[in-house]
Amino acid sequence: MECQEYGLTRNTERDNLNLNPLQRGGMLPIEARKALIEYADGYSVCDYCAGRLDEVPNPSISGFLQDLAKFINVDEVRTTHGARESKFAIMHALCEPGDTVIVDGNAHYTTHLAAERNKINVIEVPNNGHPTYEITPEKYRETLENAIDSGIDIKLSLLTHVDGDYGNLADAKAVGDVAHKAGIPIILNCAYSMGRLPIDAKALNMDFVVGSGHKSMAASGPIGVLGMKEEYSDALLKHSKRHKVKEIEMLGCTSRGAPIVTLMASLPYVAERVKHWGTEVEKTRNFVRQLEEIEGVHQIGVKPKEHDLTRFETPIFDKIAENHPRRGFFLYEELKKRNIVGIKRGQTKWFKCSVYGFSEEQISYIANSFKEIVDKYKDLI
Amino acid sequence: MECQEYGLTRNTERDNLNLNPLQRGGMLPIEARKALIEYADGYSVCDYCAGRLDEVPNPSISGFLQDLAKFINVDEVRTTHGARESKFAIMHALCEPGDTVIVDGNAHYTTHLAAERNKINVIEVPNNGHPTYEITPEKYRETLENAIDSGIDIKLSLLTHVDGDYGNLADAKAVGDVAHKAGIPIILNCAYSMGRLPIDAKALNMDFVVGSGHKSMAASGPIGVLGMKEEYSDALLKHSKRHKVKEIEMLGCTSRGAPIVTLMASLPYVAERVKHWGTEVEKTRNFVRQLEEIEGVHQIGVKPKEHDLTRFETPIFDKIAENHPRRGFFLYEELKKRNIVGIKRGQTKWFKCSVYGFSEEQISYIANSFKEIVDKYKDLI
Numbered sequence: 001m002e003c004q005e006y007g008l009t010r011n012t013e014r015d016n017l018n019l020n021p022l023q024r025g026g027m028l029p030i031e032a033r034k035a036l037i038e039y040a041d042g043y044s045v046c047d048y049c050a051g052r053l054d055e056v057p058n059p060s061i062s063g064f065l066q067d068l069a070k071f072i073n074v075d076e077v078r079t080t081h082g083a084r085e086s087k088f089a090i091m092h093a094l095c096e097p098g099d100t101v102i103v104d105g106n107a108h109y110t111t112h113l114a115a116e117r118n119k120i121n122v123i124e125v126p127n128n129g130h131p132t133y134e135i136t137p138e139k140y141r142e143t144l145e146n147a148i149d150s151g152i153d154i155k156l157s158l159l160t161h162v163d164g165d166y167g168n169l170a171d172a173k174a175v176g177d178v179a180h181k182a183g184i185p186i187i188l189n190c191a192y193s194m195g196r197l198p199i200d201a202k203a204l205n206m207d208f209v210v211g212s213g214h215k216s217m218a219a220s221g222p223i224g225v226l227g228m229k230e231e232y233s234d235a236l237l238k239h240s241k242r243h244k245v246k247e248i249e250m251l252g253c254t255s256r257g258a259p260i261v262t263l264m265a266s267l268p269y270v271a272e273r274v275k276h277w278g279t280e281v282e283k284t285r286n287f288v289r290q291l292e293e294i295e296g297v298h299q300i301g302v303k304p305k306e307h308d309l310t311r312f313e314t315p316i317f318d319k320i321a322e323n324h325p326r327r328g329f330f331l332y333e334e335l336k337k338r339n340i341v342g343i344k345r346g347q348t349k350w351f352k353c354s355v356y357g358f359s360e361e362q363i364s365y366i367a368n369s370f371k372e373i374v375d376k377y378k379d380l381i
Numbered sequence: 382m383e384c385q386e387y388g389l390t391r392n393t394e395r396d397n398l399n400l401n402p403l404q405r406g407g408m409l410p411i412e413a414r415k416a417l418i419e420y421a422d423g424y425s426v427c428d429y430c431a432g433r434l435d436e437v438p439n440p441s442i443s444g445f446l447q448d449l450a451k452f453i454n455v456d457e458v459r460t461t462h463g464a465r466e467s468k469f470a471i472m473h474a475l476c477e478p479g480d481t482v483i484v485d486g487n488a489h490y491t492t493h494l495a496a497e498r499n500k501i502n503v504i505e506v507p508n509n510g511h512p513t514y515e516i517t518p519e520k521y522r523e524t525l526e527n528a529i530d531s532g533i534d535i536k537l538s539l540l541t542h543v544d545g546d547y548g549n550l551a552d553a554k555a556v557g558d559v560a561h562k563a564g565i566p567i568i569l570n571c572a573y574s575m576g577r578l579p580i581d582a583k584a585l586n587m588d589f590v591v592g593s594g595h596k597s598m599a600a601s602g603p604i605g606v607l608g609m610k611e612e613y614s615d616a617l618l619k620h621s622k623r624h625k626v627k628e629i630e631m632l633g634c635t636s637r638g639a640p641i642v643t644l645m646a647s648l649p650y651v652a653e654r655v656k657h658w659g660t661e662v663e664k665t666r667n668f669v670r671q672l673e674e675i676e677g678v679h680q681i682g683v684k685p686k687e688h689d690l691t692r693f694e695t696p697i698f699d700k701i702a703e704n705h706p707r708r709g710f711f712l713y714e715e716l717k718k719r720n721i722v723g724i725k726r727g728q729t730k731w732f733k734c735s736v737y738g739f740s741e742e743q744i745s746y747i748a749n750s751f752k753e754i755v756d757k758y759k760d761l762i
């Protein structure tokens with residue numbers, strides 16, 4: 001059989017400054033790269049398995065899970081294939097088809113898909129609209145109470161800790177309190193926070209926290225985290241009737257290979273980097289300040305920024321695009337000439353980006369590049 | 382936070398001849414190792430995603446899936462996180478809780494778990510017992526007909542192509558015909574076959590074939606294959622109501638990271654190696670012949686072998702263990718001294734092993750090692 005040429009290189013993304021928020025928190029430190037090479041082959045972590053992935057002694061997955069549980073302050077933790085698979089598993093274990101869950105209006109599409117795959121209805125807490133798109137605990141409470149008053153039995157609630165559209169950091173503790181006052185278990189979706197900033201599930205009054213290794217924990221995809229309070233471990237980690245040691249929701253085992261060793265090797269690095277989250281937020285705010293010096297560039301979402309994912313409305317670039325021979329592609333192409341990638345090709349009305357992990361010097365270079373481009377085309381405005 | 386030492390090295394398995402059947406088909410060729418390093422970071426395959434993993438043009442996941450579909454002769458194919466996740470998805474899409482499926486008595490525990498997680502009942506086709514433990518098409522038909530006659534509505538059937546206990550190769554075509562004569566869709570679980578031997582889903586009269594990248598396709602875990610006939614793609618690949626392009630059973634996307642690029646990079650290598658399956662079977666038969674020269678070592682399962690996974694009953698080693706100061710550990714320890722690993726520590730009554738991918742010279746060395754050990758302890762027998 002003749003196979004096609006798949007183009008398995010990633011030079012462009014490696015050789016350039018990549019502003020794609022999706023890619024900033026998943027870059028591996030050297031220890032994780034070493035572990036990846038060591039455990040490249042097939043079922044590499046299963047050599048010493050006695051039937052349970054979470055109890056493998058060598059490499060010490062069991063020790064790692066103890067550390068991970070401490071890192072996010074939960075009673076029990078498992079790895080899954082991603083944040084979405086964690087959400088699916090929780091909903092699957094706690095709900096029946098036809099049940100209703102409440103989620104914030106900034107929830108990721110994977111939250112909706114996890115519910116849809118479980119045939120569960122979703123009630124949404126609206127955000128407060130343009131320009132901050134904030135989810136407030138008051139609105140969460142109001143929406144929840146209205147649903148309950150109208151006779152709907154809410155089985156589960158979810159809050160997106162940091163959403164992927166605006167990079168808003170929600171007030172998790174307050175929403176946790178709202179859910180518990182109504183007697184409803186709550187999931188915190190930490191795909192964009194766990195591994196970037198410190199997470200303390202108990203302090204945030206959360207029953208479940210889910211994380212994404214490839215998104216924010218310096219791990220190879222796909223791998224997720226599913227942390228829970230003791231009282232839910234019977235439901236989530238229920239054993240098979242026939243294969244007594246196997247956990248049903250995990251289908252026996254989940255991340256049986258390379259990604260889990262990268263998550264393990266990265267944990268010390270990640271545990272250290274979350275301590276410097278304040279510096280990252282400062283860098284993001286500096287970046288926003290520099291970009292907003294351009295007339296016609298406005299950060300939207302909550303201000304000042306509390307997370308690196310940043311959305312800008314950029315009518316000025318849209319204006320240039322109208323008159324530029326390359327139309328909307330000019331911005332991507334001009335940035336690329338300056339070794340900057342990660343803004344979608346053709347997009348000029350608005351964009352999302354992140355400078356997480358870049359140095360102040362790189363950030364200034366990026367901000368100046370945007371300014372240069374505006375300057376270059378000032379006649380088209 | 383102080384992290385424990387996780388012991389992230391795999392020297393023992395790399396520096397020794399590993400007989401563990403689980404590990405023989407998942408070893409990466411050099412192209413896959415290169416791709417793994419290239420795509421180590423987080424969501425590395427998502428740079429050029431326009432919303433659908435299976436349509437990513439760079440690296441060409443879309444081109445790869447076309448090749449993969451040809452390789453196994455199916456109309457549609459997706460990657461999942463493993464064979465078990467493929468089975469779960471099929472059952473989830475086609476069955477309701479309380480439904481009944483029929484599976485062979487040699488089915489892997491993950492088949493049972495996929496059903497249990499879906500709250501589906503399982504009827505089993507018994508194998509023919511010691512010593513061959515064979516699943517015959519006649520028994521499959523009889524069990525299925527009995528179930529139907531007793532009024533049970535069978536929604537789906539499954540056959541394990543090569544089982545993980547005896548390494549028997551089932552007569553898939555004949556069982557496919559049985560299922561279709563009864564109007565029931567059928568899954569072929571090719572975890573131990575796809576990537577080792579040629580699979581032609583249509584020639585085998587199968588509606589679904591599932592594979593395991595880390596087990597038999599020279600890929601990093603976890604990754605699976607889910608191939609299907611056209612007529613089931615509407616059910617399996619149904620789109621979300623709200624997020625129109627996203628496939629519900631895939632939760633939007635599945636293998637968003639490193640394992641998929643190893644599967645891609647390995648496909649040309651795997652497509653080539655399945656052509657030499659006959660040679661692998663010959664090597665296994667030679668190995669069996671050499672081991673059976675030891676009195677008190679018998680291959681069980683179908684004879685002659687049609688697959689590399691081989692189970693031996695070894696009363697002779699059990700006898701030695703009775704009288705050896707190290708008891709059951711002696712075999713593991715003696716093999717280890719000879720740079721052979723992969724037989725479970727403490728196991729002497731029987732064991733499973735595989736010489737897939739070893740040279741004739743290595744195979745003779747392994748067989749002679751077993752003979753040497755028996756010889757060394759002949760006084761204990």
Ligand SMILES: Cc1ncc(COP(=O)(O)O)c(C=O)c1O
Pocket residue numbers: 022081082083084085108110160162163164189191192211212213214215223224637
């Ligand atoms: C807020 C949020 N949740 C969940 C996800 C999905 O994470 P995973 O790929 O681990 O399922 C994303 C990814 O973009 C996200 O932004």
Ligand SMILES: Cc1ncc(COP(=O)(O)O)c(C=O)c1O
Pocket residue numbers: 256403462463464465466489491541543544545570572573592593594595596604605
């Ligand atoms: C016959 C069979 N099916 C399925 C599996 C599980 O494969 P995966 O890890 O891809 O889910 C195995 C693994 O041991 C197996 O032997």
